[in-house]
Amino acid sequence: METPQKDSSALTTLGRILLSFLVSIATFWGLWQVFLFLRDSDAPQLVIILVAILWGVGGVALLFVVLNWFVEQLPGEWGRKLQPFVFIGPAVAIMAWYLIIPVFRTLILSFKGPLGQEWIGTGWAIFNNYKFAFTDRIMLETFRNNLLWMVFGTALSVSFGLLVAVLADRSKFEPIYKAIIFMPMAISFVGAGVIWKFVYTYRGVGVGIQEIGLLNAIVIALGWESQPWLSLPPWNNFFLIIIMVWLQTGFAMVIISSAIKGIPDELLESARIDGATEVQAFFGITVPYIKGTLLTVTTTIVIFSLKLFDIVRVMTGGNNGTNVIANEFYLQRFTYGNTGRASAIAIILLIAVVPVIVYNLREFNKDRRAF
Amino acid sequence: MATSSLKGQKKRSSLIINGVLILICLIWLTPTLGVFITSFRDSQDIFNSGWWAVFPHKADGDIGELILEDDIDVDGQIIIEGTSATFEEWREGVVLPDGRKLTWYGNKRSRKITISEEGWVGFASNLTLDNYKDVITGKEISFTDAGGNEIIRKGNNLGGAFLNSIAVAVPATVIPILIAAFAAFGFSWLKFPGRDLFFTMIVAILVVPLQISLVPILQDYTKLDLNGTFLGIWLAHTGFGLPLATYLLFNYISTLPRELLEAAYIDGASNFTIFIRLILPLSVPALASFAIFQFLWVWNDYLVSLVFLGEKTRVITYALASIVGEKGQDWHLLTSGAFISMLLPLAVFFALQRYFVRGMLAGSVKG
Numbered sequence: 001m002e003t004p005q006k007d008s009s010a011l012t013t014l015g016r017i018l019l020s021f022l023v024s025i026a027t028f029w030g031l032w033q034v035f036l037f038l039r040d041s042d043a044p045q046l047v048i049i050l051v052a053i054l055w056g057v058g059g060v061a062l063l064f065v066v067l068n069w070f071v072e073q074l075p076g077e078w079g080r081k082l083q084p085f086v087f088i089g090p091a092v093a094i095m096a097w098y099l100i101i102p103v104f105r106t107l108i109l110s111f112k113g114p115l116g117q118e119w120i121g122t123g124w125a126i127f128n129n130y131k132f133a134f135t136d137r138i139m140l141e142t143f144r145n146n147l148l149w150m151v152f153g154t155a156l157s158v159s160f161g162l163l164v165a166v167l168a169d170r171s172k173f174e175p176i177y178k179a180i181i182f183m184p185m186a187i188s189f190v191g192a193g194v195i196w197k198f199v200y201t202y203r204g205v206g207v208g209i210q211e212i213g214l215l216n217a218i219v220i221a222l223g224w225e226s227q228p229w230l231s232l233p234p235w236n237n238f239f240l241i242i243i244m245v246w247l248q249t250g251f252a253m254v255i256i257s258s259a260i261k262g263i264p265d266e267l268l269e270s271a272r273i274d275g276a277t278e279v280q281a282f283f284g285i286t287v288p289y290i291k292g293t294l295l296t297v298t299t300t301i302v303i304f305s306l307k308l309f310d311i312v313r314v315m316t317g318g319n320n321g322t323n324v325i326a327n328e329f330y331l332q333r334f335t336y337g338n339t340g341r342a343s344a345i346a347i348i349l350l351i352a353v354v355p356v357i358v359y360n361l362r363e364f365n366k367d368r369r370a371f
Numbered sequence: 372m373a374t375s376s377l378k379g380q381k382k383r384s385s386l387i388i389n390g391v392l393i394l395i396c397l398i399w400l401t402p403t404l405g406v407f408i409t410s411f412r413d414s415q416d417i418f419n420s421g422w423w424a425v426f427p428h429k430a431d432g433d434i435g436e437l438i439l440e441d442d443i444d445v446d447g448q449i450i451i452e453g454t455s456a457t458f459e460e461w462r463e464g465v466v467l468p469d470g471r472k473l474t475w476y477g478n479k480r481s482r483k484i485t486i487s488e489e490g491w492v493g494f495a496s497n498l499t500l501d502n503y504k505d506v507i508t509g510k511e512i513s514f515t516d517a518g519g520n521e522i523i524r525k526g527n528n529l530g531g532a533f534l535n536s537i538a539v540a541v542p543a544t545v546i547p548i549l550i551a552a553f554a555a556f557g558f559s560w561l562k563f564p565g566r567d568l569f570f571t572m573i574v575a576i577l578v579v580p581l582q583i584s585l586v587p588i589l590q591d592y593t594k595l596d597l598n599g600t601f602l603g604i605w606l607a608h609t610g611f612g613l614p615l616a617t618y619l620l621f622n623y624i625s626t627l628p629r630e631l632l633e634a635a636y637i638d639g640a641s642n643f644t645i646f647i648r649l650i651l652p653l654s655v656p657a658l659a660s661f662a663i664f665q666f667l668w669v670w671n672d673y674l675v676s677l678v679f680l681g682e683k684t685r686v687i688t689y690a691l692a693s694i695v696g697e698k699g700q701d702w703h704l705l706t707s708g709a710f711i712s713m714l715l716p717l718a719v720f721f722a723l724q725r726y727f728v729r730g731m732l733a734g735s736v737k738g
Contacts, residue, residue, distance in 0.1 A: 039600050045531055049538040052601045056542030060549050068643045083642055087557030091550050091613055092569055097591075098584055098610025099576045105587035116590070164395060167388050179724065180396045183403075186720035187713050188671030190688040194695060194709040195402045198409065198702065203418075212421045212702070214405055246399065254728055278384075307580045310673045314692050326674075329582050334678075339586055346582040356578050364574045 013075055020073040027066045031059050063090070103350065110343035120340055129344035139345075142323045148237050149244065149305040149324065156245040157301050158294065161252025166282065168253075169260055178257065182250035189247070189310030196243045197315060202228040233321030240322060243311050248304065252297045259293035260286065299356060306352055325349060410706035411498040414514040417702050425495035431472055431487040439482040451484065502707035506694075507533075514703065529708050532690035536670060536715075538601055539686055543608035544666045548658055550609065551616035552624075556646050558617070559625035560632060570621070576614045584610070585678050592679060599683030607679050608669050616661050619730070623657035624650060660730030663723050667716050687712045 034055045038048060067086045071079050110129050113120045120128045133139050164181050168174045184192060201213035203226075211217050216226035230236050263286060271281045287294070309326035312318055318327040325345060333342035408422045424430070439451070448455045451473060456465050461484070464474040476483040505512040509528030516522050557563075558570050588607065589598075597603035627650070635645050651658075673688040680686060685693075691708050694701070720727060 035600070035602055038602070039596075045534055049534050052538045053541050056601065056605055057545045060546045064549070064553060072641070072643075081563075084557050084561040084563035086553075087561060087642070087646075088554045088563075088569065091554030091617055094550065094606070094610050095573065095576065095613050095617075098588060098607065099579055099581075099614065100572065102584040102587045103579070106583050109586055116586075160395075164392065167392050170385070170388055171392060173389070173392075177392045177396055179721070181399055182724075183717070183720070184399070186667060186671075186716040187403075188673065188688050188691075188716070190673050190692045190695075191671075191709045191712050194691065194705050195406045197695070198406055198706065199402050201702075210418070210420055212418060214401065214421070214423075217421050217423075246402070249399075251731070254731060258728075258732055303578055303580075307582065310688075313673070314695055326580075326582060330674075330677075333586060343586050346580070346586065349580045350583050353578050353580060357575050360574055360577060361571065364571070 016073045020070040024066050024070050027062060031055070031062070034059075106343045106346050106350075109339055110347050112340045112343075114336075114338040114340055116339040116343075129340045130348075132341055133344050133348055138323060139328065141321060142325045142328045145237055145322060145324050146306060146308075148234075149241055149308055150302050152238065153241045153244045153248070153305045153308075154298055154301045156241070157248040158252050158256075158298055160245065160249040161254075161256050161297070162294070164249070164253045165257035165260055166286065169257065178250075178253065181253055184247045185250045187247070190314050192243055192247055193311055193314035196239075196246070197230075200229040200239060202226060202230075204228075230316055230322075231320045236316065236320055236322050240311055240315055243315075244305065244308065248301055252301065255297050256290060256293055259290040263289050299359075303353055303356060306349065406706045406709055409702055410502055410710050411500070412495070412502075412703065413497055413499055414502065414516065414701075414703040415519065416495075416497065418516075424492075425498070427491060427493050429489055430492045432490050432492070433485055433487050434471075435486045436476070437484050437486065439484065441482075443482075445479045445482070502703040503711070506704045506708045506711065516701075527690055527694055527704065527708065528685075529687065529690050529711055532685045532687045533711060533715075535684055536687040539604050539608075539676065539680075539684075540666055540669045542601070543605045543612075543669045544662055546605055547609040547612040547616050547665060548620075548662055551613055551620050551661075552651065552654065552658065553646070554613075554617045555620035555624045556642075556650050558621050561642065573614050573617055577618060579614075581611050581675070585674075589678060597679075599680055601684070604676060604679050604684075607675055608665075608672070611675070612665050612668070616665065619661055620654065620657055624654055627653055656726070656729070659723070659726045663719060663727045664730045666719060667727075670716050 034051070038052055038055070041048065043051075064086070067089075068083070071082045071086050073079070074082065109116050111119060111126050119126060164177065168177045171177065187195070199214045200216075201211075202216055203209050203211055203213075211220055211226050213226075215229060220226055229239050267285055267289070268281055271285055276284060307326050308324055309330065312322055312324050312327045313330065316322045318324065318331065325348070329342050329345040329349070332338045332345060405422045408425055409417055412422065412425070437451075439445070439449075443449065445458060448457060449461060451461070452467060454465060454467055454473075458475065458479055461473065461475040464472050466472045470488060472487045472489070474485050474487065475481075476485050501514070505514060506527050507530040508526040509531055510526055511523060512526045513521060513523045558566060588610075592598045592603055597606075631649065632645060635649055640648070671688065673692060676686045676689055677692075680689065682689075691705075691712050694705055694708055
């Protein structure tokens with residue numbers, strides 16, 4: 001009596017699984033067809049864009065629904081075990097494809113030749129791409145420049161951010177000041193590049209030629225001669241660094257400002273009653289209290305300046321002694337077509353952030369929070 | 372006495388504080404203001420005077436000209452209107468005792484002298500929207516360059532690039548958030564083997580520079596024919612945005628009250644239903660914070676779109692950067708182009724600043 005019933009239920013289960021499998025396949029196929037349409041069709045741009053947005057956003061939602069439905073059709077035990085992977089699977093798979101596996105693939109490529117096909121050499125010669133990276137004149141220049149960016153860019157951004165945060169904290173118009181300093185965060189580096197290129201623009205000496213760049217106009221008004229600021233090594237690096245300071249001060253300010261708000265009023269009040277001057281209170285109480293935040297902000301901006309690319313690319317293309325590591329990476333891969341050297345440079349960038357990764361993991365293990 | 376001097380001191384320090392802040396804010400705003408003003412100026416005017424000339428200022432205005440008689444020797448000292456100077460000095464311009472300024476026009480043979488007088492010039496009135504029209508269109512445009520020559524060339528089609536940027540940025544914001552929200556829920560509420568290992572990995576790759584992925588992913592894209600496609604760039608932005616998104620949303624979702632979920636489980640709701648009906652609505656503040664962050668990041672990104680989209684599908688940063696590269700001196704196009712590229716992020720930014728700041732405070736290190 002029992003067996004046929006069990007059989008039929010097993011059969012329906014199998015049927016359900018098969019059906020849901022087919023539905024999943026059909027969904028994938030349908031989405032792929034739309035992709036082919038988007039890639040190859042000559043429809044008007046507006047149509048393509050609307051279809052693309054709907055397809056992209058809807059497609060992901062649909063995939064989750066179908067995947068979950070498929071797993072729920074599986075018999076009890078299986079479904080329960082697999083369901084968590086419906087939730088984390090896509091994220092983990094994409095991160096593995098885009099960030100984790102590339103670390104190893106780039107590492108292997110860094111020991112290969114320009115085309116990424118054969119090993120670059122045997123014995124010690126296997127390190128030739130790294131030898132290039134640490135001895136080439138241009139590479140050494142990029143290291144020097146990145147060091148300038150890291151030291152001056154970070155120091156200036158954090159100090160200005162701290163200054164504005166502390167001062168604005170005592171002003172009625174705090175939100176206005178902060179919004180203005182913060183605004184560049186919404187502007188792309190390319191846009192910021194145009195803005196500052198215009199400030200630095202140089203037209204040269206000649207009859208009837210007007211300097212239209214702000215910096216040169218100021219310099220002339222002060223009685224000096226106008227200068228081609230972006231082609232004056234090594235000073236041009238500093239003119240580029242100013243752009244980063246302009247962009248990043250807002251970031252530093254916001255984070256530091258929220259830390260300052262966390263300082264108990266009584267602490268500062270009692271220091272003042274004890275006769276401490278504002279400067280003493282600042283260095284004696286404010287700075288020690290927000291030390292952790294300052295460290296976080298500094299680290300973030302240092303990492304940022306390590307990977308800096310867009311500003312240099314747009315402003316000078318790395319010419320006139322302004323090249324940086326990330327731009328040289330781009331040049332090696334896309335201009336000179338040397339995959340091996342580009343990979344070695346990428347690995348060097350990774351190694352540079354390893355201390356931060358270790359720190360993050362240690363903090364995370366302590367209280368489940370990295371910064 | 373003591374309190375009033377204290378009050379005075381307070382007032383003074385407040386004055387200094389606001390003064391310093393206003394000065395810094397002016398320095399911060401001026402470069403953008405210059406570009407904004409220039410974007411509305413005539414293409415030739417831009418080269419004849421700095422953008423600050425649109426404000427009222429004192430300047431030389433032409434009031435007439437005179438032609439020297441043929442018998443006056445133009446070598447050596449030349450006497451005009453009772454003042455003696457060399458040709459070079461005349462060419463630079465000489466101010467007469469009565470305040471008029473005489474300037475030799477062109478070369479020696481022209482014998483033409485323009486007379487100008489310093490006076491007040493009001494707000495510039497010849498502002499135009501032509502620069503915006505010219506930079507948005509992909510059709511032929513014509514304008515006058517610095518030397519007064521008529522230039523005809525193809526427009527930069529920034530309008531098309533703007534639309535492409537929207538097609539890139541909207542899904543590249545929604546997709547990672549959705550995927551990350553699912554993952555964050557899984558990590559905080561579901562039990563499965565390898566949970567800690569996977570999550571530790573996410574923390575480890577939070578700050579990995581994305582240069583590490585560009586070379587191998589480009590190889591994959593070439594094989595899969597994904598270069599220049601929307602899907603390709605969405606996936607790339609998703610991949611680079613996911614670690615931070617998952618981490619931030621995990622921090623938020625894992626702190627939701629446990630009783631709420633237990634009640635739902637007892638009612639027999641499935642994980643999927645709980646996630647859609649309960650977790651997503653409750654996480655809106657965190658989702659919004661990250662959405663703004665990711666949207667601005669994608670919209671302003673140059674490197675990723677340069678590598679994976681390139682000329683095939685031009686986004687706004689790419690289009691703007693190519694104007695810089697090809698037409699570095701066409702300031703009327705550059706400034707209006709820069710402003711178009713800033714329009715949307717600035718609007719998003721000022722409308723939703725509060726969420727943006729909150730997202731940043733929660734963590735903002737990103738490859």
